[in-house]
Amino acid sequence: MIFRNETTISLRTEKEAKTWFKTMLFWSFSIFFYSIVISGRILALIVEIKINKEKFMREVFPMPERQQINKSKKRVDARAKVTGKAKFGADLKFHNMLYGKVVRSNYPHARIKSINTDEAEAHPEVAVVMTAEDIPHNLFGVIIENQQVLAEDRVLYIGDGVAMLAADSREAAREAAELIEVEYEELPGVFGVEEARRPDAPVVMPGEENNQVIHHPLRKGDVEQGMAQADVVLERQYTTQFVEHAYLEPEAVTVIPEERNTLVTVYGSVQNPNATRDALATVLDCDLSNVRIIQDNMGGSFGGKDENISSMACRAALMALQTGRPVQLVNTREESIIESYKRHPYTMKYRIGARENGELVAMEIEAAADSGAYACQTPFVTWRSVVQATGPYEVPHVKTDTYGFYTNSPYTGAMRGYGSPPVIFAQESMMDELAWELGISPEEIRRKNMFANNSRTASNQKLDNHEVSLAEVMDKALEAIDYQEKYRRYSQPQPGDIKRGIGFAISYRGVSLGAEAIDAAGAIVSVQKDGSIIVYSGLAENGQGLKTIFSQIAAEELGVSLDRITHMETDTSISPESGSTVASRSTLMGGSAVKNAAENIKTVIKEFVAEEYDYQGEIVYRDDALFTSEGSKLVDFPELAASAFHSGVFLSSYGWYKAPGISWDEETGQGRPYFTYVYGCQAAEVEVDTGTGEVRVLNMAAAHDVGKAINPANVRGQIYGGTVMALGHALMEDLGFSEGYIRHTNFDEYLIPTIKDAPDNVEAIIVENPDPAGPYGAKSIGEPAMELGGAAINNALSQATGRRLRDLPLNLERVLLGRNLSREG
Amino acid sequence: MSKVKVAFTLNDQEISLLVQPGERLLDTIRDRLNLTGTKEGCGVGECGACTVMLDGQAVNSCLVLTAQVDGREVRTVEGLGGEEEVDKLQQAFIDHQAVQCGFCTPGMLMSARALLNDTSSPTREDIKTALDGNLCRCTGYKQIVEAVEAAAEAEGAD
Amino acid sequence: MTEDIKFFQTDNLEAALELLVESSGVIKPVAGGTDLMVKIREDRELLQQFAGILDITNISELQGIAQEQDFVRIGALVTHREIIESELLQEKYPALVDAARAIGSTPIRNRATIGGNVCNAAACADTLGPLVAFEAEVVLASQAGERVVPVADLVEEPYQTIIRQDELLRHFRLPLPAEGTFSSFQKIGRRQAAAITRISLVLAARVSQGKVEHIKIVPGSAIPVPEPLTALEKRIKGQKIGEIDSRELSALAGEEMVKITGERWSTPYKKPALTTLVRRALVELKEVAENE
CATH class of the missing domain: 3.30.365.10 (Aldehyde oxidase/xanthine dehydrogenase, molybdopterin binding domain)
Structure with missing residues (x-):
């Protein structure tokens, strides 16, 4: 086959x-x-x-x-x-190598009126200057082929490349890039999913009728009938922000033309060598066998060195073939943040119906993801959201609609967790809200509804081929952090400005691609x-x-x-x-x-x-x-x-x-979307300063059923890293977006957790229920470790303050004032 | 042309070079001296991937002018341990799974080395302060702290 | 980088001052370089504006911390690390030491100098507040001689000081605090380390015989240039410590800030946050005074 x-x-x-x-x-x-x-x-x-x-x-x-x-x-x-x-991508040097530089858009959305490269071409150290005109096959993409190697007619976001060049030295390349003059006609942009889905919104992607990238419906039972049976119906909206991968190593590729028997050989920080090879074969219009990708050590990726690396590899390859010399492209941190794709921001509307005893009867969800300028992996990212949006709970009546929309913001793609962290943040925050509304504990509402062996998911998949270990992971995580005692203690009135809270979240996650x-x-x-x-x-x-x-x-x-x-x-x-x-x-x-x-x-x-x-x-x-x-x-x-x-x-x-x-079944979202699942529970204990809005995560406990840990120290490393990445997502990460512009383009303003932000202790608990599908029973941990922390921290914060926040990040302003502040008002 | 003559000690070796007045120590180390263990992650002194030791103290080599290190002593990750061996700190990073992608590792090691040279039995808080300028996106820092603690103990036992 | 610029290095103060005058263009003094290198990276053109860079790190007159008769001298080249490690400063000016501790990260504190922090004059410069609160002066050296200026008068606007092109900041003079002076530094950032100050507060005070005899309250990152909240200080000075209503008084701090800055986008946060910091500083002052 x-x-x-x-x-x-x-x-x-x-x-x-x-x-x-x-x-x-x-x-x-x-x-x-x-x-x-x-x-x-x-x-x-x-x-x-x-x-x-x-x-x-x-x-x-x-x-x-x-x-x-x-x-x-x-x-x-x-x-x-x-x-x-x-050796990492930027550590390589080749004889006669050129240094590439890309000129990027100055606008989130504009028509390119003219590009004048004369002066740059005249620079004595410049070997080649190229624009979209010089690229016969300018489009590539993993799912939908609509990403431009260089912008042809319009720039669709602030990071779109419009011209590129290569020179004998980095310094010359930088100098010459400044000599390229691009004349733009600024166009009105589309920002945010609400704007993008309006019928009269300008269409971002050439050739499309509207801004919708994808729509995944899921229908199970009859949601209105379900709501009618409910004693309580809760309706809430949650949002999450754009998130930068912030791998410590900025992207780097070097392309050698006609090395040995191939047309091009690519070295670099390539997360998915085969995807990059596909892009190159498309853009260079050659056989896959003529493109060779050799991966260097990767300075982190987290899903983030895929399409943007493909784009860089295409650019370097085009210049290498044009000049017959190796070409290296290394991004500065600013270039990386401006051009690379991000985690999708989501706007999520949840409506949940439950009986008085906490039993869930109906759930209606509309989740809309901002795809930015390109489709990239939006169809798949949002698809994962569909399966996880209802959480690991048995709900008889479900209706969900998950969308992706084009906008003139940076494009969004894969990032650790894929479509799950936003929906888990919403879903698991919502479960606590519902518990509060019903006067039962967060623990009780979950125990009442969560999956066990032979449960049926929202897709009507029967979980009968592996151990459904939600109760086990939950028991172990809660015990490790002394949840019950702390929940009781922090539920009492706490004198003073400094208050503590504890919260947790649980999830099930489909393993592999589904x-x-x-x-x-x-x-x-x-x-x-x-x-x-x-x-x-x-x-x-x-x-x-x-x-x-x-x-x-x-x-x-x-x-x-x-x-x-x-x-x-x-x-x-x-x-x-x-x-x-x-x-x-x-x-x-x-x-x-x-x-x-x-x-x-x-x-x-x-x-x-x-x-x-x-x-x-x-x-x-x-x-x-x-x-x-x-x-x-x-x-x-x-x-x-x-x-x-x-x-x-x-x-x-x-x-x-x-x-x-x-x-x-793409019309109903019913079927068997994944062959097996993993289960996890993360709990967080936080301290919040109600006088300043500062939040510190004191402790976390994370229990994950990995099937079998091939290397327990490695599994723990994934858990520690995942929880701290989630902490950043929850509390501080913010690109400072304003109408398609990014204000926080380096690590002085785009803040990720330091060693002092990491919790004093993260208790990593490895739960092992070997799965027939995996080697020695092993399943997965990388993404499960990251998807729960945001919700757990938010739930802990809500317990501490008695006030529920529904938008990320939970920064100083939101925690102190209950709302965000921005320069733009 | 107004190049600057600089002579300094790099990993116990005497180096003499002509550099540009505005040249960063990071570029001198990586581009002129081909020691690529020192990494560039941000260029603005926020990530710590370029950390080296200057006269025994951890500094961001992206913020140091090479011309300024004349007569001084610089140590990079290549200058830890001996020819064949790794030192106790490097070994502790290996043993405690304190390395994932490895891009922050050289800078982490230099900050930790500077600490251990100054303080033989650092507290956990000392370690966190010494490493507060080294970002890591993979490990969540825990196994790094454990490695530095173990190295301090191992070196203290000598 | 550019090739026209010259690099100068000297260990002689006179030679350095001479160079600042004689040179045909702007000579940029550099010490730790932690601000300058970032600026050059952001704006390469900046370097072209200089005729040369002058490394001042070897000039001994600019180094060291020492107690002299009635003041403590802190050389412009003293790094934040040296401030943190100085027992003298820990004893006399704890708020300054805490501010130095809150700056940047270890590698930054190892390089960055107090002179650089002040000359850069960012609104969020953490050492400016304590220096103003301790009524420090700077000694500016030039070929024409020395002039002494209060730190409070040094900064005209953010990133702009009154230091002339021909001058070097030689050292700071901090009057010895009277016996029993209390000082505290608080800072709010968006994370626990290496965070730009969102808002900070220095309070230095002395309580004598149950009355507030002396008080300085200087916020950071709240108003464009470091200056004390004089109206608030006036309200507190002379009051009996036991009668200080920290809640009521702290609310005045927020109002005084808004009077200086006007309503800004960040005011809805900074006003209550500053109020909190002032309230805590006053509560701590009371506790300390009452325990004595």
Whole structure:
């Protein structure tokens, strides 16, 4: 079967996107039914979960003494990173290299009347100047192909590039860029979703009829009938802000023209090498095989080095091919913040109906995301919102409508959590509001409604193929932070200005891509004749620790020590295309692929051992050697590798893993959007100064069911990082937007949490209910760790002050005055 | 042309260079001396990725004119540990999973090293103050604090 | 960067002052460089306006903290780190030490100097408030000799001081506070470290025989240039400490601020926030006075 990754599919309109969703649907159903047939045995075992969890665990996951898995192994890249030897995108230098610079729009929306590049071209050190006129294929995009490499006719946001050049030195490039004169005719802009959806709003995207990027409806039951049954109906509006990824490393790419056999080779901070390769092949109008992307160390990404890096790579490639010289583009922090895409701001209207006892009966939600100037990943980001907007609760009647709209603000795309942090902020704030309204505790209302095994989601998916561990994560997080005692104490009147509060939030989250795209990943495991092992993976190390996890899996399977493994950087000409390193799918998808490759090798070894060592039984791989099932040593691993090599036995393999089936009805939002879910609970204890509006998060507890932690220290690292990123989102991050302009373009004004803002303690609790779908039962943690903190902190703040805020960030002004202040009034 | 002659000690080696009057120490280190362990994250002294030690104190090399370091001592991440070895602080960062993407790591190490050279048994608050100019977006800082504490203890035991 | 500009370095004050006069263009003195380097980055043209940069960090007359007869001398080159670590300043001027602690981050405090903070004269410069509250003076040196100016008169408007092109800020003179002087510094930022001051407050006071004998209240980031809230001070001075109504008096602080600045977009926040800070400073003053 031919595998088509989502990144190779480019659609120009919503209609095409919908057709594509339908195709997806067909495939998903086929795969779904197929998987039902073949997984009868697993299903039978799943039934046993309720009967005997331990027996089930033993049978599905026979657990010999693991040497690598569930161990806090040191990161394989740590040594290079603490010695300064690890190379990042901007650290590379090539002979005869040019330095690129991009001239960007001065306006959120304007017509380009003229571009005069004469003076820049005359600059003695300038090798090339280009504008959109020089780019025959100027559009690219992962889902809908409408992002401009350079603006052609109109600039659609403040960060749109209008011209670019490359020169012998950075200084010359900067100087020459200032010599380019662009004449604009400023046009009225569209800002915010309310403006964008008005029938008379100017249309942002050329060729579209209106500003709607996407609409995902979901219908379950009859929401009005449900509301009629409710004793209480609560209606609230919440909003969230644009958020910058704020990876510490600004974007960097270097493109080498016609290096070896390819048209271009790209080095750099590329989160999704295959997506960038697709963009280059489109813009350069060449075969995928002619574009080679080699990833450098990534100084953080969090979803943020995708389309903007593709855009930079296209620009550098065009200039490199024009000049025949390597071209490097490195953003300053200001350029990064002005041009790069952000997290979507959401406006969310919730209407919830509940019975007096707290039982939810109906939920109606309208969520609108600001897509900014381009479609980018809005169709998928908002799709994830659909599934998570109702929270992990059983609700009989649901109606949700989730939209994305074009505006003249910076475009928005993937960021850790994808569409979930905004809707969880709203949903979980709303649950506390409802509890307050009904006079019951936040804990009680959740326990009354939350999913358990065999619950049905808003999409009517029955959660019956994995352990639904909401009660477990909630119990553990609340216990760790001493929630009940603190909730009781902080509910009493607190004298003085300084008040404390405690709050929490829970979530369920679909693992991997879900119905966004076909979901599969690959890897190569290659045993060398000295017993050392090279691993190539199609999914990429973005700093999260993927190389370490994959190395652990390969080492575990082949019973070797970790230092035998060398995990290469992703290279699109070698590594199997695996879709994007997104959706917290690395461990489950890529890890399974590595495991599969190692298993293939073991099949070959088994045959070889039978012949060469006359042993037919089960082979145990451990301590850099092969043993019989009785424990006698057969051969050391290096010796085996050598003897296999000299016997002409091939010990390398591709591994491949395709996710279990899914389904989705785009008209009703019903189906099986994800093949499995993770569950999490985060609690926060805050201290608020009601005299100044300052908020400090004292403690957090975060319990996450990760299935199985391949590397517990790494999992904890994801949790600590995720909670602090959420803290920034909740309390301080603010780009200072005004009508499409960004005021906070560097870290002196765009504030992210410092070491002193991090809570005094974050208790990371790893909950393990191995999932049949993942390697050793492992699922995901990267995004789950980030999606809950905002709501938890807001709930804690509300308990402290007795006043509910519904807009992020919860800055000094909002906390003190209940409203935001802005320069513009 | 009015280049400035500067002589200083970099990672225990004597360096003599001609630099531009407005040249940043960060650029001298990265571009002229090819020591790329020191990173640029913001250029305005807010992120700390470019932190180096100047006469033993942590400074933002993006805010220092190279011409000003004449006669002084500069240490970068490449100057920690020996040729083959890593020092106890670097080892603690490895052991405590204090490294994720690694971009802030060199700057973190230099700030922490400056602290440990001054204070043999820093409190947790001392550590947080010493690292308050080093932003990290990955780790949530916790494992970094733990690593510095462990390094302080290990060095104190010597 | 530009190639026409010259770089000068000297350890001799006379030579430095001479250079400021003799040079054919503007010579920009630089010490820690933490403000200048950011400005140059934001506006490359700025560098073109200078004929040269003068590194003053090696001039010994501009260094050091020392007690002299009735004042403490703080050299212009004293870094925020040195202020924090100075036992003398901790004892005499705790509000100044706390302000230095609240500035920037460790690497910034290691480089940035008190002279630089004052010469840059941002409305949010954290050391200006304490210096004004402690009635400090600056000694400005030039070839024509020295002149002494109260810090309160130094700043004309944000980022603009009365220091002439031919002058160098040599040192600060802080009168020794009378026995029993209390001082406090409070700051609100948008985060816990490396935050620009949203609003701050310095209070320096002395209570003698149950009465407020001396009081200085100087807000930061609230009014364009650092000056005391004199109307409020007048209300408090001479009052019996036990009779001070901190709630009522602090409300006057907010009003006095608005009188100076007019209503701005940020006033709805800054007014109550300043009120809070003044109230807390007065409450603390009372507590300290009553415990003595």
